[in-house]
Structure formats: structure tokens, C-alpha cells
Amino acid sequence: MQVHVEVLNFYARQMRLLDALDVEGYAGTFTEDGVTDHAHRGERVEGRAALIAGAKLALPRYAGAAVRHWNDHYLIEEVDENTLAVSYCSLVTRTDADGNVTFEPTFAIEDVLVRLDGELYTRSRTIHRDRPAAAA
Amino acid sequence: MQVHVEVLNFYARQMRLLDALDVEGYAGTFTEDGVTDHAHRGERVEGRAALIAGAKLALPRYAGAAVRHWNDHYLIEEVDENTLAVSYCSLVTRTDADGNVTFEPTFAIEDVLVRLDGELYTRSRTIHRDRPAAAA
Amino acid sequence: MQVHVEVLNFYARQMRLLDALDVEGYAGTFTEDGVTDHAHRGERVEGRAALIAGAKLALPRYAGAAVRHWNDHYLIEEVDENTLAVSYCSLVTRTDADGNVTFEPTFAIEDVLVRLDGELYTRSRTIHRDRPAAAA
Numbered sequence: 001m002q003v004h005v006e007v008l009n010f011y012a013r014q015m016r017l018l019d020a021l022d023v024e025g026y027a028g029t030f031t032e033d034g035v036t037d038h039a040h041r042g043e044r045v046e047g048r049a050a051l052i053a054g055a056k057l058a059l060p061r062y063a064g065a066a067v068r069h070w071n072d073h074y075l076i077e078e079v080d081e082n083t084l085a086v087s088y089c090s091l092v093t094r095t096d097a098d099g100n101v102t103f104e105p106t107f108a109i110e111d112v113l114v115r116l117d118g119e120l121y122t123r124s125r126t127i128h129r130d131r132p133a134a135a136a
Numbered sequence: 137m138q139v140h141v142e143v144l145n146f147y148a149r150q151m152r153l154l155d156a157l158d159v160e161g162y163a164g165t166f167t168e169d170g171v172t173d174h175a176h177r178g179e180r181v182e183g184r185a186a187l188i189a190g191a192k193l194a195l196p197r198y199a200g201a202a203v204r205h206w207n208d209h210y211l212i213e214e215v216d217e218n219t220l221a222v223s224y225c226s227l228v229t230r231t232d233a234d235g236n237v238t239f240e241p242t243f244a245i246e247d248v249l250v251r252l253d254g255e256l257y258t259r260s261r262t263i264h265r266d267r268p269a270a271a272a
Numbered sequence: 273m274q275v276h277v278e279v280l281n282f283y284a285r286q287m288r289l290l291d292a293l294d295v296e297g298y299a300g301t302f303t304e305d306g307v308t309d310h311a312h313r314g315e316r317v318e319g320r321a322a323l324i325a326g327a328k329l330a331l332p333r334y335a336g337a338a339v340r341h342w343n344d345h346y347l348i349e350e351v352d353e354n355t356l357a358v359s360y361c362s363l364v365t366r367t368d369a370d371g372n373v374t375f376e377p378t379f380a381i382e383d384v385l386v387r388l389d390g391e392l393y394t395r396s397r398t399i400h401r402d403r404p405a406a407a408a
Contacts, residue, residue: 004141005276012345012360019361021405066402068361068378070344072206073148088148089155089204091229091237093363095402099377101363105235106204130202130231133157140277208342209284224284225291225340227365227373241371242340266338266367269293 007076007086010113010120015069021062023055031114031121040129065094065102071109082115083123089130106130143212143222146249146256151205157198159191166258167250176265201230201238207245218251219259225266242266279348279358282385282392287341293334295327303386303393312401337366337374343381354387355395361402378402 010029017025027048030036036045045054070091077085088111092104110126146165153161163184166172172181181190206227213221224247228240246262282301289297299320302308308317317326342363349357360383364376382398 001137001141001273004144005273008276009347012347015345016347062405064404066378066404068344068363068402070206070342070361070363072204072208072344073151075145075148075152089206091204091206093375093378095378095404097404099401101375101378103229103237106202106229106231106237129235130204132200132202132231132233133198137273137277140280206342208344209287211281211284211288225342227340227342239365239373242338242365242367242373265371266340268336268338268367268369269334 003076003078003084004074006120007074007084007113011071011074011088014122015071019067019069021059021067023052023059026055027051029122030125031116031123034122035124037124037126039126040131062094065096068093068095079112084113084115084120086111086113139212139214139220140210142256143210143220143249147207147210147224150258151207155203155205157195157203159188159195162191163187166261167252170258171260173260173262175262176267198230201232204229204231215248220249220251220256222247222249275348275350275356276346278392279346279356279385283343283346283360286394287343291339291341293331293339295324295331298327299323301394302397303388303395306394307396309396309398311398312403334366337368340365340367351384356385356387356392358383358385 014026014029017029030048030051033047034051036051038044045051070093071088072091074086074088079085088109090107090109092107094102094104096102107130108128110128111122112124113120114123150162150165153165166184166187169183170187172187174180181187206229207224210222210224215221224245226243226245228243230238230240232238243266244264247258248260249256250259286298286301289301302320302323305319306323308323310316317323342365343360346358346360351357360381362379362381364379366374366376368374379402380400382400383394384396385392386395
């Protein structure tokens, strides 16, 4: 229970930093060696410095829109006392200057969080873009 | 509190099965005699076997899109020690192969969950499609 | 933890009243002197009576659509024993009679909640419409 609220608070903070395009702040919620794996495009970024550099390159993509991530269906598995495997899905909106809302594809995310000195950090993030199931 | 997290975990699991079009897995989160009532179209399905048969008939509707249910505003009433009345609203996205997102109508849902051998199951689900209020 | 669930229950109830266009019910979830500040359009409404009058004027805007607020990323700060500063973001849908869904701009909201006789009320609500960041 306590862990559930701790995890929700972590994402509330991390998503605000991400959506504010606060690249350094967002990177600071990862461990120093934190990994982001965009599984759907075979792109893997290792460490805070690379995360910051990559995010800065991507910033122009977000010019002209306020981005928001809307997460749901968190499942939390306590791997050990200070390691959590967390999965959830994410809907991403872009709101332009006129207030028009458009959508990125939806995603499923698998994170590993670690607790260091009482605070959670993302050690790895694997992002899967939602794709239609193959016809059964 | 404990119940709140238990309920969120239940829906996180059930919605993944539903959105993965895992018909048998989804039906397994209902009691054997579980009922789904699409109140807005007067359609009532009773029992796991009928739920599976109906869902399989509906599958072609979801070809070509990855479906996601985004739920919010859970209210949980403990009817008795092992029975919960849960209501919430649901936004449903369909993401196609190109990543374009479209929307089903929004819904309000009323579930009755029962706890059997320590695990929650849906005993009944009543689905109301959102419609504009009549002019006051 | 207990506070987290208490707050979620409060919003689940308040958002239902808002989305049902139950103007008096919604106003009743504010303190008598409750304030709503639409920061993005410099509009400030003080007290329940003004809130009801303003909301009734706005009702025609919602004819022909069922409105839903989808909130995420609640952060709760306990200011004192009975005062909470709560911030979150909100996605607003409008579902028309044919089931078509359109979107309002996204918002960031800052509330101050107070607990009176064991029940939460909104004492102030400040609403910021999401706008693209200025080019860095």
C-alpha cells in the first residue's frame, strides 16, 4: 500500500518534469547509469548524459505543443526490498497554442525502479508502442 | 486503503487481458455466472461461456487496432466483507498500425466484485454509454 | 496513504457532479467562500452563489455533449492537519449523441482542500490551460 502511493508520487513528479521538457530534471529521476529502451524503434540510451543529449535533440519535435503523459493500470512487483518492476500504459497528448489536442500513439511501458537513500529512481525503462494484434 | 489498492490491481490486470484481446483470460476474471450488461444497447450476457462466445464474435471489430481502456474516478463501496460495488468511467482508444489514435464513446461502468479464496472476480458489469444530458 | 485514498475519493465524487452538470451539487463540494480562478483567462469566481450563477451561464456550452474530466498525476502536500495542497492535470472529453469524442485543451490544476467535520471541500481552485513552452 505504502509502496503503491510512493510509486504514484514518483510518476506524478517524473511525468511533470518530462512534460515540462525539463530535460535535466527528468534525467535526474534516473540512476546515473539509467537506461531507456525504445523497443519499438530499436533505440537504446544509456546513462544520464546520453539521455540528456538525446532528449535535447528531440526537443524541436515538441515545439508548438504542450505535451502530457496520461498513465494508467500500474502493476507493481517488489523484486527485492529496494527494487520494483512497474508496468503501465501511457496516452500522450499534444495541446497546441489554440488548445487543439492531438495524440501520439499509445504505449506500454516496463520500468525497473530502485530506491536509493529512500528515494525512487528509474534504472531502466522499456517502451513498447501499441500495435494491432496480428489477425488470430 | 488496502481495498483501494487491491481493486486498482484487479483492474490493471483485467484491463490488460481485455486490451490484449485475451478472451479466455478476460472471462476468467469473472465469476462462472458473471454477467455483463450493455445497458445502452439492451444486451445482457450471462456466464463465462456466453461471455467468451460473444467476445469472439466481436473480435473482428478490433482487427487493425490496439485497444486501450483508460479508467478514472473509481468509487468503491464495501457491500459486505467480500462484496464490493465499484463504479468508474472509461475512455477507450484504438491505435492503428500507423500510430493514429481514435476514440470509442466514453462510458460509465458499475461493477460488483466478489472476493473468492482471497481473489477478486467480477460478478456483474453494467456499462452505460455516455450521452448528452437532456436540455435542462 | 489514508490521505491519498481520501483525496482520490473526493475527486471521484466531485468530478461526477461536475460532469453530470449538477451545478448545485458541484458547488456544495466547495467551501462557502470557495474560489475558482481560471488563471488563463483572468477570471475569478468567489463563493458558492457566484460559482452556481457562473456555471449556469456556462451550461449551454455543454448542450449536446457528455463531458468527462480525466485527471492524473495527483501530488498532495499536507499543509497542516486539515489543509491539503493538491495539484494534478486534467484531460476533458466531450462525447456527442453519436458517440463522437472531441477534446477541450488540457489543463494543470492547483487546489487547496480543507477538511471540515471530517469531510474534504475545495477552498480554492486555480486552473492553468496548457500552452506550448516558449522556444528555448
